[in-house]
Amino acid sequence: MTAISTPLPELRAALLAWFDSAGRDLPWRLGTEGQRDPYRVWVAEILLQQTQVARGLHYYDRFLEAFPTVQALAEAPIHEVLKAWEGCGYYARARNLHRAAKLIAADGFPGNYDGWLALPGVGPYTAAAVASLAHGEARAVNDGNVRRVLARLYGQAQPTDAWIGARADALLDAARPGAWNEAVMDLGATVCTPRAPRCPECPLAAWCAALASGTPTAFPAPKVRTAVRAVEAVALLIGDGHAAVLERREGKLLGGLMGLPMLELGPDETLQGTLEKLCCRLGARSGELLGQVSHSMTHRQITLHVYAGTSDLPRQIVATAALSKLDHKALGLLRTRQQGLFAEPLMQSSSV
Numbered sequence: 373m374t375a376i377s378t379p380l381p382e383l384r385a386a387l388l389a390w391f392d393s394a395g396r397d398l399p400w401r402l403g404t405e406g407q408r409d410p411y412r413v414w415v416a417e418i419l420l421q422q423t424q425v426a427r428g429l430h431y432y433d434r435f436l437e438a439f440p441t442v443q444a445l446a447e448a449p450i451h452e453v454l455k456a457w458e459g460c461g462y463y464a465r466a467r468n469l470h471r472a473a474k475l476i477a478a479d480g481f482p483g484n485y486d487g488w489l490a491l492p493g494v495g496p497y498t499a500a501a502v503a504s505l506a507h508g509e510a511r512a513v514n515d516g517n518v519r520r521v522l523a524r525l526y527g528q529a530q531p532t533d534a535w536i537g538a539r540a541d542a543l544l545d546a547a548r549p550g551a552w553n554e555a556v557m558d559l560g561a562t563v564c565t566p567r568a569p570r571c572p573e574c575p576l577a578a579w580c581a582a583l584a585s586g587t588p589t590a591f592p593a594p595k596v597r598t599a600v601r602a603v604e605a606v607a608l609l610i611g612d613g614h615a616a617v618l619e620r621r622e623g624k625l626l627g628g629l630m631g632l633p634m635l636e637l638g639p640d641e642t643l644q645g646t647l648e649k650l651c652c653r654l655g656a657r658s659g660e661l662l663g664q665v666s667h668s669m670t671h672r673q674i675t676l677h678v679y680a681g682t683s684d685l686p687r688q689i690v691a692t693a694a695l696s697k698l699d700h701k702a703l704g705l706l707r708t709r710q711q712g713l714f715a716e717p718l719m720q721s722s723s724v
């Protein structure tokens with residue numbers, strides 16, 4: 373489909389006028405346009421990499437309350453940072469924030485896109501967002517909202533990253549780059565939504581090729597999804613809801629968090645065989661099955677079979693440990709059974 377001709381000055385003026393009157397009031401948008409507080413913007417952009425705005429507001433407030441300045445974040449032990457991030461998922465973000473905070477506390481905030489891009493956990497999107505919002509640098513952002521708005525505006529069903537980047541750069545209003553980026557993101561989040569765009573209210577309607585086609589939601593075409601892999605694992609709950617044996621998790625998703633000792637079933641392995649291997653590793657004995665926890669993670673659906681266990685291993689206080697939702701659910705099985713609410717093993721579900 374060919375795009376409707378886009379007179380840039382009019383299009384920019386229409387979107388920025390809409391943003392000035394209808395843009396979202398968000399806690400990281402304090403301060404003068406183009407000179408936002410870099411710490412607040414940076415934490416928000418890291419949080420929003422994998423967390424939606426509505427859900428992220430609570431975590432953002434909690435994190436800023438725990439670490440109101442970059443110095444406070446840099447000086448905190450990592451377990452306190454992970455605790456403040458608890459429940460938000462994708463914990464590599466919290467570990468990178470902590471590492472980057474130490475660099476910033478020593479050298480000061482970066483002053484431009486390249487400086488932000490050099491920090492741990494900061495990719496091109498985040499660097500462009502912080503550079504435009506905090507320093508007024510003319511850098512266009514490119515996220516899911518931007519992709520959808522531009523694909524519709526130009527009637528492009530299968531936009532590549534390079535195509536979106538080129539269009540976003542060409543459209544950017546260099547006089548107000550921070551406001552422009554926020555405006556495109558807000559339009560995608562509140563008006564040009566994935567399933568039900570509100571085209572009659574849209575400031576870009578006059579130039580929108582997807583609207584002219586009569587089927588705006590056909591743009592962009594859905595991406596082919598990666599298959600979700602089913603995983604089974606066993607865990608031992610040695611202790612109680614107050615204190616239990618905990619181990620530090622490894623890996624990208626939950627690495628750094630504490631959790632119940634756990635072992636995944638290998639190919640052709642049985643529950644009983646895996647449980648015995650786990651007991652052997654810990655020098656523990658297994659008891660009754662407490663129940664199952666179903667847990668959704670990126671591309672994985674875990675079913676965790678939680679058994680009571682006994683051993684002389686040291687126990688840790690559960691309330692002060694940074695735990696994933698998976699482990700909170702597993703501990704919840706024991707608490708529920710201790711309250712005598714269920715006589716049979718339980719099945720509970722959760723996601724990252």
Ligand code: SF4
Nearest residue numbers: 564569571574580588
């Ligand atoms: S007119 Fe509709 S499809 Fe086009 S950008 Fe606006 S909301 Fe999206």
